[in-house]
Amino acid sequence: MAFHDIRFPAAISFESLGGPVRRTEIVTLANGYEERNTAWAHSRRRYDAGVGLRSLDDVAALMAFFEARGGQLHAFRWKDWSDFxxxxxxxxxxxxxxxxxxxxxxxxxxxxxxxxxxxxxxxxxxxxxxxxxxxxxxxxxxxxxxxxxxxxxxxxxxxxxxxxxxxxxxxxxxxxxDVPVRFESDAIQMSVSSFRAGQIPSVPLIEVRL
Incomplete structure (x- = not known):
């Protein structure tokens, strides 16, 4: 997998949402007991860097970063402010x-x-x-x-x-x-809400295995 050794703009990621995700398979037996198993030894983190109102400069920086990574093509570094x-x-x-x-x-x-x-x-x-x-x-x-x-x-x-x-x-x-991640979509949507601010409704990211 192609990896670019560059960090997603930390100022944009500061108020992002996200955290670890596990995959647990649960089978409920006839007697009501459960059998639980997981195929993942390690959790995989997901984030959303879209937090609404941004300056137009932030919107431009995000657009440049997205295009330079080729959308989902290249992974990169992400600072998880809640756990770094x-x-x-x-x-x-x-x-x-x-x-x-x-x-x-x-x-x-x-x-x-x-x-x-x-x-x-x-x-x-x-x-x-x-x-x-x-x-x-x-x-x-x-x-x-x-x-x-x-x-x-x-x-x-x-x-x-x-x-x-x-x-x-x-x-x-x-x-x-940092966490190695990639964009989870090949498309991001942006809008200009004023002459000085823009909106980025959702920028989903997912951790990659290296």
Whole structure:
């Protein structure tokens, strides 16, 4: 799938609607009990960037972005303002935010993940589009130097260490991240409501698997 490493205009996405979507198959048995199953290991996010009244400059920026992506053809980065950090929204990211795993003395490459914890259960979400300059990494709570101790692949969200972390050493990271999405339609509708403002009723976006 073609991917353009460019972010949807953050000022336009700020008031967007959206969030994770799951696919659960439910079969109700004759006795009233249910059997539930899902074919998706990971949720897929949907958004709508159309929030009504915009400046004509915003309308022009959206039109240019849509045309440059070829409608649904090319995916791109999207900032989900409700969930774009490895920490809580009110906090600042740090190298111990998320546990990626524990060293085995051999493995040098580790993918970024974000864990969503509730009670005794957790979901580990793959992070494939980190914001490169925000990523910090630590091993055994000791911050490391980017470029010297490790390198980051911003296209895949993987960290490669110069030397494999020691057996049992906790590997952690902090970061901001984007969501890879595409337009969900090959058409968007815009109108001019005044000499200075326009309307964008709906701009649907959907997360893509990379």
């Amino acid at each position: 950090k490895s920490c809580l929204p009110s906090e600042t990211t740090g190298p111990t935010d998320q546990t990626l795993g524990y060293g085995d003395g051999t493995t040098t490459t580790w993918p970024l993940i974000k864990r969503y914890v509730s009670g005794d259960f957790a979901y580990a979400r793959p992070i494939t589009k980190p914001v490169a300059h925000t990523v910090t990494v630590a091993v055994a709570a000791q911050p490391l130097d980017a470029g010297h101790d490790y390198t980051l692949n911003p296209d895949t969200g993987t960290i490669t260490f110069t030397a494999a972390p020691a057996i049992g050493a906790e590997i952690t990271a902090g970061y901001e991240f």
